[in-house]
Amino acid sequence: MTGAAADTVRLTLDEVHALCADTLTGAGLGAAHAQAIARSITRAQVDECHSHSLYRLIGYVGSVRSGKAERHALPTLTRVTPAVLRVDAHRTFAPLAIETGVPALIEAAKTYGIAALAIRDCYHFSALWADIEPAAEAGLAAWCFTIGQSCVAPAGGTQPLLGTNPIAFGWPGPEGRPFLFDFATSAAARGEIELKRRAGEPIPPGWAVGPDGAPTTDPAQALAGALLPFGGHKGSALSMMVELIAGPLIGDLTSRQSMAVENGDGGPPLGGELFIAIDPAVFGAESLASRLADADELFALARQQPGVRLPSERRYAARERNREGVTLRAKLVAELRALSAPA
């Protein structure tokens, strides 16, 4: 299991999964949740989506130990209408709630052409692209939205109000591999600014304001002040939209309300997540192939321009490369293994 270089370790995907699941059950989390989180983290690790991969275990374990997240409650699925589903997570982590709801979302979208799924009262810590990938792989156009903790000022303002409020969208193609994007509606994620601070580097202009409300390139000032939305008033409007539809629309918290109940254990914020899915076949099963071909042509025309990359390409390349296993820093693996030791 130890790699050629002493400072790296090579793990198979089964070993990554086991490391996650064992660490979480060792910390006291129920097995069904531990398995779902392990699947979520393993997928992020394989895709080299480092913001949501193995190091996330530290936060998950933090929220198990602090008592913030329920350990054993199981999510419950309710069919609110034929086309609207709700999963109550009962203050557990999101992955099991998402696995509970998404198959029903897919089925409802295939039956009614469009469907929504609201995940309620969960601790969300996973990558949104992964949340909707199963729906896109099942042939659907799909979105999901979730809030964060308020650290972003609306455009024109200087005080934290909004979360980093990510948006994800997936489409079933090209070439059987969904076009998927997933981005924060803030100019940068808090993690990116934290990395700059540790590296002693300035942040680009336009990312943040300091506590005095003035634009800053000092990451410490930015973290003490407020991040800014991407794309000015347009990104700010999208961030407000996410607050509304992943919060009050579905009966869950805004980023500010989530922040107010946060205990600072390093784990995920409490909140909800909204999914929407549409079946392209509803607009004509007989024309579906030619319509998907029109979409494929759009992707091909974009990609043939030098400098253009589809949002999911880098992840798919990583997935291909890491089929047999991943190489990890030995120090991280040791740190993670230590997490499962009794507190």
Place this chain on the structure above:
Amino acid sequence: MTGAAADTVRLTLDEVHALCADTLTGAGLGAAHAQAIARSITRAQVDECHSHSLYRLIGYVGSVRSGKAERHALPTLTRVTPAVLRVDAHRTFAPLAIETGVPALIEAAKTYGIAALAIRDCYHFSALWADIEPAAEAGLAAWCFTIGQSCVAPAGGTQPLLGTNPIAFGWPGPEGRPFLFDFATSAAARGEIELKRRAGEPIPPGWAVGPDGAPTTDPAQALAGALLPFGGHKGSALSMMVELIAGPLIGDLTSRQSMAVENGDGGPPLGGELFIAIDPAVFGAESLASRLADADELFALARQQPGVRLPSERRYAARERNREGVTLRAKLVAELRALSAPA
């Protein structure tokens, strides 16, 4: 009817409506279409949404006269599933198709919690905020999306592929006046660049590249080259999303396909429009008031930051101001009146 200053004219809203309707029927357009377009333009004029107000008549009349738009065909509404509606516009202008579909969309969303409406095969020239305002006023969260003619390069690229691909979202509040935004996913609209060119002013960096693919601040070079998405790769991903969901998803054209069938008459492009609506009441009628209050608090907290404005505030102020009528340039009104003279 003539204002105090000789170069302006004062028109009541009924007169604005009549000017539109008479001009369009005079040009040969069927009365039902002329009335729907007149309602659409009058609303934009009252709200001082100048990009979609009276001067749009010139383009509409252009497309009537050129024969591009069908003059008399009536849109047909089909219930594809209980939650998905389709309106075939049969190559007529969008406003009547939208008026035909939106009441059914609202009803379906109130019955099933979520619904979609695809407008197919229409010439869309109106403001998206106006398209979804009735749904938001009816208590729904609602979106709409449409393509344009390809003049925008994907992020990283230099060749036109995408349209200006606007996105609109509406929410039923605060204070009975929907929070509505509506923006192009390009950094700027073509019209804004055209205005800069006429004024002999440079455009800001980041709006466009010239035909050589190099960034430009020369509006003429920009118009000959390609516009850029707002917000870099994030805005570009959203623009791709709009292409997919207002095009191949619903069986309609991409911006590039629309451009290929365009006759250059100055009127609207051929294409489709996708609406999605969700009823907040589906997630608990008893909790609805408190959830809408949570949303209102979010709006209030945003607005209390100096420098923050909600996207629709300026339009509502104009609507209030223009209740009794609007002041127009006499030259524009004369130009519009001349449109209805036989060609």
